[in-house]
Amino acid sequence: MGEKILVKAPAKINLSLDVLHKRDDGYHEVRMIMTTIDLADRIELEGLEEDTIKIVSENRFVPEDDRNLAYQAASLLKKRYGVDRGVAISITKVIPVAAGLAGGSSDAAATLRGLNKLWGLGLSLDKLAELGAEIGSDVSFCVYGGTAIATGRGEKIIHIDSPPPCYVILAKPTMGVSTADIYRNLKLDHIVHPDIDAMVTAIKNQDFKGICQNVGNVLESVTLELYPEVRQIRQQMERFGADAVLMSGSGPTVYGLVQYQSRLQRIYNGLRGFCDQVYAVRLLGGRNESDNSYS
The missing domain is CATH 3.30.230.10 (Ribosomal Protein S5; domain 2)
Known part of the structure; x- marks a missing residue:
């Protein structure tokens, strides 16, 4: 061994x-x-x-x-x-x-x-x-x-600085998404660019509300159009009361930022009715040391 x-x-x-x-x-x-x-x-x-x-x-x-x-x-x-x-x-x-x-x-x-x-x-x-x-x-x-x-x-x-501590709830629909397909369907002259500088400022100021106001993903509209299940999960997460909702990467996972634990369980339970793969975790935010192993 x-x-x-x-x-x-x-x-x-x-x-x-x-x-x-x-x-x-x-x-x-x-x-x-x-x-x-x-x-x-x-x-x-x-x-x-x-x-x-x-x-x-x-x-x-x-x-x-x-x-x-x-x-x-x-x-x-x-x-x-x-x-x-x-x-x-x-x-x-x-x-x-x-x-x-x-x-x-x-x-x-x-x-x-x-x-x-x-x-x-x-x-x-x-x-x-x-x-x-x-x-x-x-x-x-x-x-x-x-x-x-x-x-x-x-x-x-x-x-950059880590965002203030909060909870993240994630819901992944059953299907996978091809990143190449999403990029292929992205119309560059029609996208609304997120304000990344405003997001950096909000993170620097530890302004949770500002972070929630500035989340944005230009790939989201493409994936939502191609995969209605993702749109449905996104709508449910908003309805259940997440502070901010966004798709991560090219999808299909949708996440919500949640400031208070009391609301987290309600959102988690609500989403379980729509989606098998639901996770409630914390933001980590901190960087790795030169080796991030543990025994």
């Missing part, structure tokens, strides 16, 4: 998501504010003598080959730093798959952080985030955690 390391891989939500234009490389130029929440996958890394990468998961939606972002993270570190040992990566999923919550990206980021320690590579978080950008747009943010403005295709990170 090799050495084992456990790492938490928290989900993210978008407080703001803006798309500025289509880039020459085919990606879209984005500007968004992301923050981590206390809904996390659990990654266990076990060193292997044989030079192989194994993915172990009981979730049938988690690929166990090089389509898996955690596999790609291990493979990238091995190739870049000449590591001739292997690893078994056990992924216990809590974050729903294909939900707009960066579950796969967070698993990859946790794998980078954990293997940095397991293999004694001594890499900084900044270097790990740079490597993460080669795997996927959200991986860099997930390496750091906390709250940040992300630009480029999401890989350029500027850290």
Whole structure:
């Protein structure tokens, strides 16, 4: 049995998501504010003598080959730093798959952080985030955690203050959403841009009401039109009294910010009637240390 390391891989939500234009490389130029929440996958890394990468998961939606972002993270570190040992990566999923919550990206980021320690590579978080950008747009943010403005295709990170503490209620409809489809249907000349600067100011001032007034996601209208179930969940969450409601990423997960715990349970119970996957968690907000493992 090799050495084992456990790492938490928290989900993210978008407080703001803006798309500025289509880039020459085919990606879209984005500007968004992301923050981590206390809904996390659990990654266990076990060193292997044989030079192989194994993915172990009981979730049938988690690929166990090089389509898996955690596999790609291990493979990238091995190739870049000449590591001739292997690893078994056990992924216990809590974050729903294909939900707009960066579950796969967070698993990859946790794998980078954990293997940095397991293999004694001594890499900084900044270097790990740079490597993460080669795997996927959200991986860099997930390496750091906390709250940040992300630009480029999401890989350029500027850290900002954490929002004031509050609860987050999430509801994910049964279907998945293709991010590529959502972007393909986005009409750039018709979008209403969220006021990201106002959101940054509200966060800096710890102004919960200001944060609620400035949530915005330009992808939301596209997903709501293509998937009526998402619209229905969004309407119910508003009706049950969440302080702010928004879709995260390209969807289909809708989240609500809730300031008071007394209201949280009512919203949770109400949504359970419309949706199987409902979660009530807290905002995390804080950044990762140089290794975010726990034993």
